[in-house]
Amino acid sequence: MAQTDSQGLAKILIEQEQQLVAEWMANLMSTSSSAAGDVRLADQCTHLLRSLRQAVLTGQTRNIQGGEWAEVRQLLTEICYTRARQGATPRETAIFVFALKQALFSRLRESVADPALLAAQTLLVSNVLDELGLFTIEVYQKGREEVIARQQQEMLELSTPVVQLWDDILALPLIGTLDSARTQVVMESLLQKIVETGASIAIVDITGVPTVDTLVAQHLLKTVAAARLMGADCIISGIRPQIAQTIVHLGVDLEDVVTKATLADAFAVALRKSGAAITRAATAR
Template structure:
C-alpha cells in the first residue's frame, strides 16, 4: 500500500470517525435482512471498536490481513462472527457488517481526493480489496463456528438417542432406535461402559427392536459393544430379534453363537433375572 493510500485511509478513519460510524450504521441498517432492536447498541459498540483498531493496522503500511498488524482486528471479527453464528444470524448479515463500511468510506475518499482521478481509483480499489478480505474472513469464522455448533448438537442428539437405563439391580437395558453407524456405536459403547462402571451391573440387554435393518456393519458394531461390555465384567443379551433380522444375520454369516438373543425385551429380562439370581413375586 502506498504512503498516500495509507494517509488518506487513516485520515478518513481518525478525523471522521464519528461521521463514518453513523454512515456505516445507517448503511448496515438499510442492507441487513434481519433487524434486531435489542442488538443495535452491541453493533454500535463493535463498529466503534473496529474503527478504533483500524488506524493502528493501517499504520503498518501493509494490506495483508495475515500480517501481525491485523491480529487485533481479526480477533474482533472472529468474536463478532462467533456471536452472530450462535444467535442464528445469517452469514450474509454477518459479512455485511464489514462490507457496509465501504460506502461511507468511499464517499470520504471521493470528497478528499476528487481532484486526482487516478489516485481516487487506486485508493478506492485498494480499500475495496482490503474490506473484501476482511468480509470474507468474517464469513470463514462464521462457518467454523456453525460447524462446531452443528457437531456439538449432533453429539448431544446421539447421547440423547442412546439412553442406558437400569431395569433391576445388576441389570441394564440399552434400547436402540434408528441406524447404527461408527459414530453412534462409539457413543453407545461409551454410555454403556460408563453405566456399567457406575452401577456394577452384571447383565446388559441391548434391545434392537427399533433398529430398522441389520447388515454386516451393524452386526459388527453390536459385537464391538458386546466385547467392550464383557471386558468390563458384564454379559450382554440382544433382544428384538425379529424373523427378518434373524434371516439376515444367518445369511450374512455373522457369528452370534456365544451371544444370547431373544425375540423380546421381556424374554431377555427374564433370562437376566435368572442369571443374576433375582426373582419377581406378585402379592
C-alpha cells in the same frame, strides 16, 4: 504509492468518522435485519473503524493476516461469533463488513478530486474490505463448526444411558446409528456399569437403531464379547422384522448371542436366568 494511498485513506477515516459510522449503520439497517436489533451496533462500528484506521496507518494493506491487523481481526472475530451463535446467516455476517464499503466509496468520491488517486484509493478500500469480508466468513464457519462439535459431544453423552432394571440386570437402550466412536463410548459405559453394579446380565436393546448393516452388527458383537469377558451374559432385544431379514441376508452370525424380539421378552429371560420371577398378586384385579 501504496503508502500515500493508505495515508489518504487513514485521513478520511479520521476526519469523517462520524459520517462514516452513520452511513455504515444506515446501510446495515436497510440490508440486514439481525444487525438492526443489536443495541451495540454503533459501538461495534466505531470500534472497528478506529482499529481499522490504526491498521491502515501502518501501511500494511496487502495482507490482513499480519500483526498490524491483529486488533481488527480480534474485533471482527468477537462480532462474528456473537452473530453466529444468534443464528445469523453467513451472508448477514459478511454484509456487516461490506456495508462499510459503500460508505467509504461515497466519502472517497466526495473528498478526492484527482481521478487517478480516486481509482487507486477505491481499489485499496475494495481489497481491504474484501479480505475482511472473507475473514468474517471463515470465522463464522469456525464458530458454526464449534457448535456442531459441541452438539455431537452432547449427543454422544446423551444417547448412551445404561439402566439398571433389576439387581443384576442392566439394560442398554441404543438410539441412533452405531459408529465406532459411539461403540467405544457404549462399551465403556456398559462395562463400567457392570463393575459398579455387579450385574451378570445385560440387555442391549436396538429398537432405536434405524438400520443394522455389517458394521453395526460387528460393533454389537464386539460389545457382547466385551461384556462376556467381564462375566456378563448379553441379550440383544428389539430386533424389528426388517432388521431380522437384513441380518440374515447379510450373513451376520448371531448364533452365539441370545436374541429376542422385544425388551419384555428379554427381561423375562434375564429374570429367569437370575432366578427371579414376577407373579401377579392375588389381590390385584
